[in-house]
Amino acid sequence: MAFWLHPKYYKTIQYYFMKDLGAPALFWINQKQKKRRTRRHSPYLGPPLQCARRLREIMTRHYYLARFAKSAKPVAWVTSGAPVELLHVFNFYTIYPENHGAICGSRRMGPELCNQAEREGYSQDLCSYARIDLGHLFSGKTPAGKLPKPDVLFCSNNICQTVLYWFKELSYYWHIPLILFDTPYNFLGIHEKDIQYMCSQFQEMIPELERISGHGFSLSRFQEIIGIARETSLTWGRVLETMKHSPAPMTIFEAFVHIAPIVSLRGLPVCLDYYRILLKELEERVEKGIAAIKNERRRLMWDNIAIWFKLRDWAELFAERGYNFVAATYTNAWAETIHHLNERHPFESMAKAYSLVILNNNLNHRLKLMEKIIQEYKIDGLVIHSDRSCKPYSIGQYGLKRLLTERLGIKSVLIESDMTDFRVYSEDQARINLEAFFEALEN
Amino acid sequence: MTRKEYLIKQKDEKGRKLFGIFPAQYPREILWAMNVVPVEIWDPPLKVSHANAHVQPYICSVVKLGLELILQGKCDDLDGFLFPHTCDSIQNLASIVYNYLGLEKPCYFFYHPKAPYRDSSRLYYLEQLKVLVSRMEKQLGPLDLSVLKQCIERGQQVASVLRDLYGLRARGELKASNSEFYQVIRQGEYFHPDDFLPLLEEFLAASKGQADSGPSVILSGILPNPMGILTFLDNLGIRVAYDDFMIGSRRLLIPPSDLPDPFEQLTESYFRMPPCTTRASPIAQRRDYLFNMIDDATGVKGVIFYMVKFCEPEWFDIPNLVDELKTREIPALVLEIELNQEFSGQVATRLEAFMEMIGI
Numbered sequence: 055m056a057f058w059l060h061p062k063y064y065k066t067i068q069y070y071f072m073k074d075l076g077a078p079a080l081f082w083i084n085q086k087q088k089k090r091r092t093r094r095h096s097p098y099l100g101p102p103l104q105c106a107r108r109l110r111e112i113m114t115r116h117y118y119l120a121r122f123a124k125s126a127k128p129v130a131w132v133t134s135g136a137p138v139e140l141l142h143v144f145n146f147y148t149i150y151p152e153n154h155g156a157i158c159g160s161r162r163m164g165p166e167l168c169n170q171a172e173r174e175g176y177s178q179d180l181c182s183y184a185r186i187d188l189g190h191l192f193s194g195k196t197p198a199g200k201l202p203k204p205d206v207l208f209c210s211n212n213i214c215q216t217v218l219y220w221f222k223e224l225s226y227y228w229h230i231p232l233i234l235f236d237t238p239y240n241f242l243g244i245h246e247k248d249i250q251y252m253c254s255q256f257q258e259m260i261p262e263l264e265r266i267s268g269h270g271f272s273l274s275r276f277q278e279i280i281g282i283a284r285e286t287s288l289t290w291g292r293v294l295e296t297m298k299h300s301p302a303p304m305t306i307f308e309a310f311v312h313i314a315p316i317v318s319l320r321g322l323p324v325c326l327d328y329y330r331i332l333l334k335e336l337e338e339r340v341e342k343g344i345a346a347i348k349n350e351r352r353r354l355m356w357d358n359i360a361i362w363f364k365l366r367d368w369a370e371l372f373a374e375r376g377y378n379f380v381a382a383t384y385t386n387a388w389a390e391t392i393h394h395l396n397e398r399h400p401f402e403s404m405a406k407a408y409s410l411v412i413l414n415n416n417l418n419h420r421l422k423l424m425e426k427i428i429q430e431y432k433i434d435g436l437v438i439h440s441d442r443s444c445k446p447y448s449i450g451q452y453g454l455k456r457l458l459t460e461r462l463g464i465k466s467v468l469i470e471s472d473m474t475d476f477r478v479y480s481e482d483q484a485r486i487n488l489e490a491f492f493e494a495l496e497n
Numbered sequence: 498m499t500r501k502e503y504l505i506k507q508k509d510e511k512g513r514k515l516f517g518i519f520p521a522q523y524p525r526e527i528l529w530a531m532n533v534v535p536v537e538i539w540d541p542p543l544k545v546s547h548a549n550a551h552v553q554p555y556i557c558s559v560v561k562l563g564l565e566l567i568l569q570g571k572c573d574d575l576d577g578f579l580f581p582h583t584c585d586s587i588q589n590l591a592s593i594v595y596n597y598l599g600l601e602k603p604c605y606f607f608y609h610p611k612a613p614y615r616d617s618s619r620l621y622y623l624e625q626l627k628v629l630v631s632r633m634e635k636q637l638g639p640l641d642l643s644v645l646k647q648c649i650e651r652g653q654q655v656a657s658v659l660r661d662l663y664g665l666r667a668r669g670e671l672k673a674s675n676s677e678f679y680q681v682i683r684q685g686e687y688f689h690p691d692d693f694l695p696l697l698e699e700f701l702a703a704s705k706g707q708a709d710s711g712p713s714v715i716l717s718g719i720l721p722n723p724m725g726i727l728t729f730l731d732n733l734g735i736r737v738a739y740d741d742f743m744i745g746s747r748r749l750l751i752p753p754s755d756l757p758d759p760f761e762q763l764t765e766s767y768f769r770m771p772p773c774t775t776r777a778s779p780i781a782q783r784r785d786y787l788f789n790m791i792d793d794a795t796g797v798k799g800v801i802f803y804m805v806k807f808c809e810p811e812w813f814d815i816p817n818l819v820d821e822l823k824t825r826e827i828p829a830l831v832l833e834i835e836l837n838q839e840f841s842g843q844v845a846t847r848l849e850a851f852m853e854m855i856g857i
């Protein structure tokens with residue numbers, strides 16, 4: 055009698071085989087090749103973080119395994135601010151198009167992919183993460199190998215409404231469900247009725263997620279995941295706090311890269327383990343007096359998303375002058391509210407944690423937060439990235455700049471750019487503005 | 498009477514308060530019932546200068562003009578502001594006005610749910626109405642529910658005449674030109690319903706009659722500004738048979754509800770409104786809405802998307818809507834505009850080319 059396995063089981067076996075053997079092997083080969091192409095290390099920067107290797111391994115594996123996830127696991131595409139803890143209960147493999155956009159941005163693929171979307175009629179004025187994602191959809195191009203087609207789109211408008219418009223497109227193209235976690239904006243506070251509304255939404259989406267994933271909801275599993283996510287967020291917060299030390303053991307440019315697991319793998323043990331290792335390394339650096347840049351003379355803060363295509367250049371440009379970025383509103387976002395998570399009140403605490411994030415909060419909150427960071431991290435200067443793509447992050451920055459200067463006398467500069475689409479970035483203009491800023495910092 | 502004269506009269510003679518209302522969806526009946534005239538701020542006829550110090554060049558002109566109006570001190574007669582949670586840009590504008598500008602005027606916010614397909618959204622919307630009322634009561638005194646019911650009734654009468662007007666226009670049974678039509682319906686952006694209803698009825702009575710038997714188009718987008726597009730179409734003898742404007746059919750054609758509780762009535766009507774990007778309506782709903790318009794109107798030859806630059810909610814939908822129209826062999830033209838700019842020769846050329854293509 056012939057013995058048949060349902061194709062789904064082949065996929066599952068293949069997935070776990072690749073997870074345990076294929077991905078580690080691939081990473082080993084990659085590392086070998088990398089060693090042969092050793093990169094020049096800037097003389098102004100301190101020694102690179104040892105953890106960087108582990109980070110690459112985790113993220114490479116995550117994207118590599120994504121190719122085998124389809125049919126082995128339910129797949130969800132998720133926005134960076136969505137309460138992914140809930141999806142892990144149903145065993146979803148999660149892909150973050152924004153993180154993918156950042157990867158494309160740092161590989162300088164932004165304009166190419168945006169162009170693909172623009173050719174299909176999408177305006178150049180739309181968020182470039184969305185355009186990159188749509189460009190990938192139309193062309194299949196990605197530096198990540200291959201992204202699995204999702205079974206569901208999971209979106210929260212706590213970071214912007216843009217993700218909702220964008221995911222509506224994906225839902226339309228693929229005829230797949232879009233589940234929205236709608237978070238009332240914090241104009242005057244998040245109140246009991248808002249929390250109830252968000253909790254009701256969780257109750258409404260659970261049966262949908264059960265149906266799509268084929269897995270039942272387990273409260274104890276959910277609580278366990280929430281516990282991990284909370285601990286991870288706290289650990290990430292402690293990672294960032296090591297930069298309060300002067301000289302700081304890490305630069306914000308490194309933090310922009312090391313943020314990837316908490317964005318993409320939040321709630322999974324691998325993520326928590328990673329930040330524990332990173333924290334240990336940073337604490338050791340502080341103890342031994344190992345600084346991220348050789349001669350830290352001024353401490354800076356960054357506002358808004360990173361300019362991914364300038365990350366390396368700017369790390370050197372600032373380090374050369376003894377300027378170190380030690381804080382950013384962006385990296386802080388994943389430490390600021392997730393600690394509200396509480397296993398005993400999983401839904402309520404999740405509603406709170408996710409609706410109070412920086413971009414769902416009024417500008418007064420942002421102003422106060424920045425004042426606090428400036429004081430706690432002993433910041434000398436502020437670089438504000440006015441990100442053409444990101445309206446919720448950028449509208450109000452002119453006022454923030456003015457008020458922070460008035461209240462704290464802080465030196466600041468505003469750079470007009472985009473996080474990935476360098477067609478709207480002017481190197482000359484940025485240089486002129488930065489030179490004036492550098493001069494102000496020295497006086 | 499100018500808009501300003503009308504509003505001053507409302508204040509001085511009728512003892513009504515004036516609230517500046519930013520786009521787009523809000524429960525106007527509640528304001529009427531609290532003796533407030535909602536004065537909508539879409540496209541004040543100003544040149545942007547002061548607002549440039551507060552918002553970046555890549556922000557839409559609805560936001561910039563609204564802010565400009567405040568910064569130029571032209572809102573002194575207003576007694577408060579209301580900001581519905583329309584999009585990221587209005588959201589942050591609200592925060593700029595409330596948190597940074599230090600205006601000594603009450604600001605109200607209205608969050609409407611973005612997932613209009615669940616029970617929780619309905620319940621939340623209803624509660625948001627009550628939250629808004631309880632906040633406004635502190636400034637305006639208690640809301641009388643029987644007055645609210647009357648105002649809802651009045652709103653339904655307005656919507657009913659508007660539906661008649663839209664219907665006649667779609668069938669080519671309204672003589673008024675495109676410009677006249679929109680000039681009249683846009684007065685509802687600041688008229689009290691007691692004045693707007695007779696105005697609409699008068700307009701309907703005077704304009705009923707066969708329109709010139711020309712071809713027609715459908716306009717979609719936020720609003721018809723610059724008005725030049727309407728006169729341009731008038732000059733070519735083209736009727737705007739229907740619109741999918743945010744200032745137009747999407748907000749004005751409020752479906753009636755006869756539920757006994759006024760808050761439930763408002764909620765039911767809201768969830769039965771035509772699809773709108775600012776409520777995150779699915780693309781398929783918007784497509785079907787457009788198709789229905791095309792089917793219901795006579796002589797529709799094409800759809801013109803009249804798009805405000807930098808308006809994310811609207812621009813995302815465009816490629817799919819254009820494609821869907823193509824499948825029905827309905828040509829579509831997408832025009833990008835900045836409010837209050839001259840109706841440019843370039844736009845006119847593109848319109849002419851489009852008209853030629855559709856055989857007009």
Ligand code: SF4
Pocket residue numbers: 152181182183184213214215216217359443444445446447
């Ligand atoms: S608009 Fe801003 S928050 Fe939203 S996806 Fe784009 S970059 Fe992210």
Ligand code: SF4
Pocket residue numbers: 520557558559560583584585586587719775805807808809810811
């Ligand atoms: S035009 Fe678009 S972006 Fe501007 S306020 Fe209106 S909905 Fe928002």
